[in-house]
Amino acid sequence: MTQFEDFYRANWSAMVRLAWFLCGSRQDGEDVVHDAFVRLEEGFDELVVPEAYLRKAVVNGVLALQRHRAVERRHRSAPEIWHLDPEVEEVWAAVRQLPDRQREALVLRFYLDLSLEQVADHLGCPVGTAKSLVHRGVAAVRRRVTP
Amino acid sequence: MTDERTGARISTALRSVAQTVPEHPPTSWELACTQRAKWGPRPSSGRRTIRVVAVLAACAVLGGAGTGIAAASGAFSTSAEVALGAAMHLLQRTAKWTEPTEMTRLVAPGPGGTTLLVGSASSNSQGGCEALAVKSPGAATPQLVGAACSVSFNSSHPAATTSVPASSYGNTTHGWISPTGTDYAVSFGQAPSETSTVAFITSTGTKLVTGAVSEGWYVIAVPASDLGHGNNVEFFRPTGSSLGTGPAVGTT
Numbered sequence: 001m002t003q004f005e006d007f008y009r010a011n012w013s014a015m016v017r018l019a020w021f022l023c024g025s026r027q028d029g030e031d032v033v034h035d036a037f038v039r040l041e042e043g044f045d046e047l048v049v050p051e052a053y054l055r056k057a058v059v060n061g062v063l064a065l066q067r068h069r070a071v072e073r074r075h076r077s078a079p080e081i082w083h084l085d086p087e088v089e090e091v092w093a094a095v096r097q098l099p100d101r102q103r104e105a106l107v108l109r110f111y112l113d114l115s116l117e118q119v120a121d122h123l124g125c126p127v128g129t130a131k132s133l134v135h136r137g138v139a140a141v142r143r144r145v146t147p
Numbered sequence: 148m149t150d151e152r153t154g155a156r157i158s159t160a161l162r163s164v165a166q167t168v169p170e171h172p173p174t175s176w177e178l179a180c181t182q183r184a185k186w187g188p189r190p191s192s193g194r195r196t197i198r199v200v201a202v203l204a205a206c207a208v209l210g211g212a213g214t215g216i217a218a219a220s221g222a223f224s225t226s227a228e229v230a231l232g233a234a235m236h237l238l239q240r241t242a243k244w245t246e247p248t249e250m251t252r253l254v255a256p257g258p259g260g261t262t263l264l265v266g267s268a269s270s271n272s273q274g275g276c277e278a279l280a281v282k283s284p285g286a287a288t289p290q291l292v293g294a295a296c297s298v299s300f301n302s303s304h305p306a307a308t309t310s311v312p313a314s315s316y317g318n319t320t321h322g323w324i325s326p327t328g329t330d331y332a333v334s335f336g337q338a339p340s341e342t343s344t345v346a347f348i349t350s351t352g353t354k355l356v357t358g359a360v361s362e363g364w365y366v367i368a369v370p371a372s373d374l375g376h377g378n379n380v381e382f383f384r385p386t387g388s389s390l391g392t393g394p395a396v397g398t399t
Contacts (some may be wrong), residue, residue, distance in 0.1 A: 088164065
């Protein structure tokens with residue numbers, strides 16, 4: 001097994017989860033991740049921290065997808081066939097219904113446990129904007145779920 | 148509820164949802180790229196992820212509550228189709244579709260003199276369900292043998308005008324056991340616009356005309372034992388001339 005294959009196997013799952021949460025569609029997330037691995041493969045041997053590069057590539061891939069596929073956003077709430085705990089499902093549904101930037105900020109903050117500074121870095125925005133996105137996203141989720 | 152509490156709930160929910168993703172990729176990197184190359188350069192040009200939902204367990208209860216649902220709905224008027232309708236209704240509920248759905252029923256000759264009843268339900272762009280029932284020769288009613296549900300399979304494929312890679316859609320639907328002891332598989336996908344019939348080409352080159360076509364979609368039922376041997380499906384015009392072939396299930 002090649003070094004890249006090992007890297008692929010070790011990181012595929014985490015990246016699919018991240019991309020899925022960021023874009024709201026698991027299928028789109030899997031495609032973004034595949035594209036990111038394709039780009040990474042070319043210069044893989046020269047990368048010191050390929051994990052960081054990969055994560056950034058996935059986040060950027062999702063952001064690009066959001067920009068160019070606005071017409072498909074209505075599919076974000078498309079049914080995905082997982083049997084989840086009702087409370088989890090309620091929160092997940094609320095997160096998926098958020099505007100893109102708010103959802104992205106929440107995923108980076110509460111799934112990856114990034115600091116607000118890191119969230120801002122990933123989203124390419126000022127820290128104050130990231131803080132506002134997180135705050136508004138949390139407020140929107142709170143309004144939509146059972147207390 | 149405080150921001151911290153809400154944040155904690157979000158974190159918990161996301162981590163729970165994350166567990167539905169397997170720990171490792173379903174294929175090797177090389178195969179993932181091979182599939183990608185086969186299905187086109189852009190992921191949006193051909194969805195190939197299929198989710199099989201729990202169908203064997205569902206089938207076990209279909210003779211009861213599910214049959215009642217289908218009968219009450221009036222969607223299926225004959226007893227021969229009740230089981231199929233029940234499966235599809237259950238699948239719709241499982242998939243939590245909220246949009247109006249279209250449902251079609253296809254009847255096709257099956258192996259060994261059986262009659263195959265294939266139900267196909269779609270929800271606009273969001274996905275579809277397939278259900279298969281087999282009626283044995285002489286039997287009064289068919290028996291449901293399986294069903295599958297997919298999401299996001301509707302995207303047009305570049306090759307759709309000439310052939311359809313069935314494996315894009317149906318490569319996990321095999322393994323159903325029919326009343327006659329035969330494993331059946333179902334492949335389904337978009338058919339070229341002029342398609343009238345569809346055939347499954349076995350590993351020995353034999354063409355089994357077991358499929359049915361409706362409104363641009365084909366559904367084809369085949370013996371699962373023959374899968375995995377580089378099978379193809381072939382599409383035919385009403386005149387009998389071929390529209391081309393595409394790889395069938397299990398060939399990847």
